[in-house]
Amino acid sequence: MSQVLHTPPPTAAEAAETPAQLAARYGLSVSGARPSLPEYVRQLWARRHFITAFATAKLTAQYSQAKLGQVWQVMTPLLNAAVYYFIFGVLLGTKHGVPDYVPFLVTGVFIWTFTQSSIMAGTRAISGNLGLVRALHFPRAALPISFCLQQLQQLLFSMAAxxxxxxxxxxxxxxxxxxxxxxxxxxxxxxxxxxMIMARMGAKTPDIAQLMPFILRTWMYVSGVMWSIDNLTAKDHLPRLVTVALETNPAAVYIDLMRFALIDSFHAHQLPPHVWAAATGWALIAGVGGFIYFWKAEETYGRG
Known part of the structure; x- marks a missing residue:
């Protein structure tokens, strides 16, 4: 004779409870629920070693199939600079009126490449690593941050050249x-x-990754990578709004700061007004705002 175990029917009060109330009464929590912002920061800091190790591993593996290996970390931006020098410096004459044009150009290309590569890698940070996202529990912001750290490491190699x-x-x-x-x-x-902003957008709409190269290429052309914004705006033939937009463009701000730091012929009067305040403001707006924007969708990554 088999024994049948009967679960007692729920009481009227239990039947009226919502799923959330039942979960709370039995101590259950949502799997992958978004933690509070301070707790999220703490979890991210606790995984700082994973972030650095992941970035280093990705950088090492990036050129592992090439015969020249890590040499391409330096050769790629140098070849880009050589192409831009021929097209813009020689054919279009943007080198005229720019002292030390080759250092000017190479600095612009290297610094711009850092921003461009970071954003492109961030766009695919979630959508391109769904296996990792679904298999392991960790703060998802670790992925776009590690990709940016990878690009910073690559830039430091390029800085030697x-x-x-x-x-x-x-x-x-x-x-x-x-x-x-x-x-x-x-x-x-x-x-x-x-x-991180692009990682959240790319996680929801992966097709954004196909559009980003066109957006970034347009952004590069207006950021003074190959030409001098100061020479253009000094002619007073542009509307004031266009001049302000060119001077406060964040990519141009960081490029100009590096040129000012490294090239002695690039003087302070060539920098836009309040350049350090602008650089700090952009860093805080994008860094803090992007982090919060990414964190708000933490529990949606890897689902659906």
Whole structure:
């Protein structure tokens, strides 16, 4: 004879409870629920070693199939700079009126590449790593931040080549080179914030990754990578609104700061007004705003 276990019928009060009330009464919680913002920051800090190790591993694996290996970390932006020099500097004549044009151009290309690559990698940070997102529980912001850290590491490799170029073209070593450190910190904060914004958007709409190259290419052309914004705006033929937009463009702000730090012929009067305040403002707006924007959708990543 088999015994049948009968569950006692729920009482009227229990039947009237919502699923959320029942979960609370039995101590259940939503799987993958979004933690509070302070707790999220704490969890992210606790995984800082994972973030750095993941970034380093991705950087090492990036050129593992190429015969020249990590040399391409430096060669890629240098080849881009050579192409831009021929097209813009020689054919279009943007080098006229720009002292030390080669260091000017190479600095712009390297700094712009840092922003461009960070945003592109951030756009695919969630949608391109769904297996990792669904398999492990960790703060999802670790992914776009680690991709930005990977691009920062690559930039530091490129900076060694940039220093050689500066010395070869007669740019002396100066104390102002130390200003590159706070400039890069602010740019990293900005890049990470925008990457987190794009990571959330890319997680919901992966097709954005196909559109981003066109947006970033347009952004590059108006950021003074290959030409001098100061020379253009000094002619007083542009509407004031256009001049302000060009000077406060965050990509141009960080490029100009690095040129000011590294190239002695790039003087303070060529910088836009209140440039350090603008760089700090963009870093805080993008960094803090992007982090909060990404955190608000934490529990949706990897679902659906």
């Amino acid at each position: 940039l220093i050689v170029i500066l010395l070869c073209f007669g740019v002396p070593v100066a104390a102002s080179w130390l200003l590159a450190i706070p400039a890069l910190v602010l740019q990293f904060m900005f890049n990470a914030g925008v990457s």
